[in-house]
Amino acid sequence: MKPAPLEYLAAATAEEALAALARFDGNARLLAGGQSLVPLLSMRLLRPTAVIDINGIRGLDRIAAGDGVVRIGALARYSALQASAVIRERVPLLAKAVPFVGDRQIRNRGTLGGALCHADPAGEMALCAVTLVARLRIVGRAGRRELDAEAFFQGPYTTALEPTEMLEAVEFPDGAGAEAVVVEHARRHGDFAVVSVAATGLPAPDGSWRWIRIGLGAVADRARYARRASEGLAGTRLQPADVEAAAARCLEDAEPAADVRASAEYRRHLLPILVERALGELARRRR
Amino acid sequence: MSARVTVALRVNGRAYERVVESRRLLVDFLRHELQLHGTHVGCEQGVCGACTVLLDGEPVKSCLMLAPQAHGHSITTVEGLAGRGELHAVQQAFRDAHALQCGYCTPGFLLAAVALADHGVALEGAALREELAGNLCRCTGYQNIVEAIERYLRQAAGGRRDG
Numbered sequence A: 001m002k003p004a005p006l007e008y009l010a011a012a013t014a015e016e017a018l019a020a021l022a023r024f025d026g027n028a029r030l031l032a033g034g035q036s037l038v039p040l041l042s043m044r045l046l047r048p049t050a051v052i053d054i055n056g057i058r059g060l061d062r063i064a065a066g067d068g069v070v071r072i073g074a075l076a077r078y079s080a081l082q083a084s085a086v087i088r089e090r091v092p093l094l095a096k097a098v099p100f101v102g103d104r105q106i107r108n109r110g111t112l113g114g115a116l117c118h119a120d121p122a123g124e125m126a127l128c129a130v131t132l133v134a135r136l137r138i139v140g141r142a143g144r145r146e147l148d149a150e151a152f153f154q155g156p157y158t159t160a161l162e163p164t165e166m167l168e169a170v171e172f173p174d175g176a177g178a179e180a181v182v183v184e185h186a187r188r189h190g191d192f193a194v195v196s197v198a199a200t201g202l203p204a205p206d207g208s209w210r211w212i213r214i215g216l217g218a219v220a221d222r223a224r225y226a227r228r229a230s231e232g233l234a235g236t237r238l239q240p241a242d243v244e245a246a247a248a249r250c251l252e253d254a255e256p257a258a259d260v261r262a263s264a265e266y267r268r269h270l271l272p273i274l275v276e277r278a279l280g281e282l283a284r285r286r287r
Numbered sequence B: 001m002s003a004r005v006t007v008a009l010r011v012n013g014r015a016y017e018r019v020v021e022s023r024r025l026l027v028d029f030l031r032h033e034l035q036l037h038g039t040h041v042g043c044e045q046g047v048c049g050a051c052t053v054l055l056d057g058e059p060v061k062s063c064l065m066l067a068p069q070a071h072g073h074s075i076t077t078v079e080g081l082a083g084r085g086e087l088h089a090v091q092q093a094f095r096d097a098h099a100l101q102c103g104y105c106t107p108g109f110l111l112a113a114v115a116l117a118d119h120g121v122a123l124e125g126a127a128l129r130e131e132l133a134g135n136l137c138r139c140t141g142y143q144n145i146v147e148a149i150e151r152y153l154r155q156a157a158g159g160r161r162d163g
């Protein structure tokens, strides 16, 4: 279990990283936290000609709020997200999701951008991005483009990124005042989710919810925003009948697969239970 | 840029420079290039924590870093803990609480604990276990490890208050 021979290049700027990606013509990989890439190299599931280390690119880890969004640089590490007051106050769903990822050591290295580009269908960061309709800012040699999270994820471990492009930053809508809950069933604490559910919403003064968004993890080939269930909850007070209807709609959106962690049937069994638990907890938050 | 690179870094306060293959994992660099065998290799895929070292003071898994990534950084391994002939407080706490059996996991736990103390964190019980979730032990059942680290963290916090 050792990586195959490869070249190593430390990029000091985004331009340098993009130039190197172009030079290796799709046979190089960017190295961010390395918490997914290095095991893949060691197992030789990936054998790139080169890795391009982006950890030295200044400012690529910036977290800043303004113009109704919170913009998070691709290189922001989980532990930085955990420590950030801006994230806690304005993207509470992300703050709730990060502790579910791996363990302290993994969170000290792993990055938001790396997690999104890795596109694990059970990944918590993809779940948050899809649920909140984050905008992904991508740079290539030809220039910049932006994609909604739903368009970025194309399947298990598959994204819309070209091999010569880099994810630069992710913009989440400013969710100041929102409540958020993440519930997850995993075989062991810190392990990848068997099923995860994200629920977030903005409480109105009259006791109802202005909007609610529900995301579903590990029940399809990529994280899903449960659109119909979410839209159906806007303006409700999350009464038991509302919650039950939403859980049923979420189940209709799920297309779970069987894998080493669980059967498809077990995932179908878990999903409505976790949706009800998440919404129940969200409802309790405002009392 | 090449398949071999120069890695210059500090380990336990001492400067080292070596030319290595780019694919060299940090844990293998420490063990084979620097002959520091205290950092153990368990799973080689980031799960067991036996290879935990401090990178600029933060615990990381050294099987999940390429050695060239440590260029210009500062690493602490278990060899950096004990003074001359004297155990580090965390090592003494492990000894007092019988917190090791085969000892394979121990260096990783020690460094994870030192990072907590350095950050002024004095956790116990479930919250401490949560912080230590990246370190596995196949022998002890964890009880004594958690006790040793609780003791050490209390002592470290006390020392800060007194001093």
Ligand SMILES: Cc1cc2nc3c(=O)[nH]c(=O)nc-3n(C[C@H](O)[C@H](O)[C@H](O)COP(=O)(O)OP(=O)(O)OC[C@H]3O[C@@H](n4cnc5c(N)ncnc54)[C@H](O)[C@@H]3O)c2cc1C
Residues within 6 Å of the ligand: A029, A030, A031, A032, A033, A034, A035, A036, A037, A038, A039, A074, A075, A100, A101, A102, A103, A106, A109, A110, A111, A112, A113, A114, A115, A116, A117, A118, A120, A122, A123, A124, A125, A161, A165, A166, A167, A168, A190, A191, A192, A193, B045, B046, B047
């Ligand atoms: C023991 C263990 C437990 C884990 N548990 C979880 C868990 O519970 N939940 C979870 O979601 N994840 C988990 N992970 C994975 C972890 O979250 C990784 O940090 C994450 O998947 C990848 O982020 P990274 O920064 O380490 O990226 P890397 O490993 O460096 O890169 C991953 C991929 O993304 C590409 N890439 C990285 N950055 C960019 C960029 N800016 N632009 C374009 N491409 C880029 C790389 O080329 C590579 O293909 C776990 C990992 C381990 C080892």
Ligand code: FES
Residues within 6 Å of the ligand: B040, B041, B042, B043, B044, B045, B046, B047, B048, B049, B050, B051, B052, B061, B062, B063, B064
């Ligand atoms: S050897 Fe590095 S985590 Fe197991």
Ligand code: FES
Residues within 6 Å of the ligand: B099, B100, B101, B102, B103, B104, B105, B106, B136, B137, B138, B139, B140
């Ligand atoms: S003492 Fe043997 S693995 Fe922990």
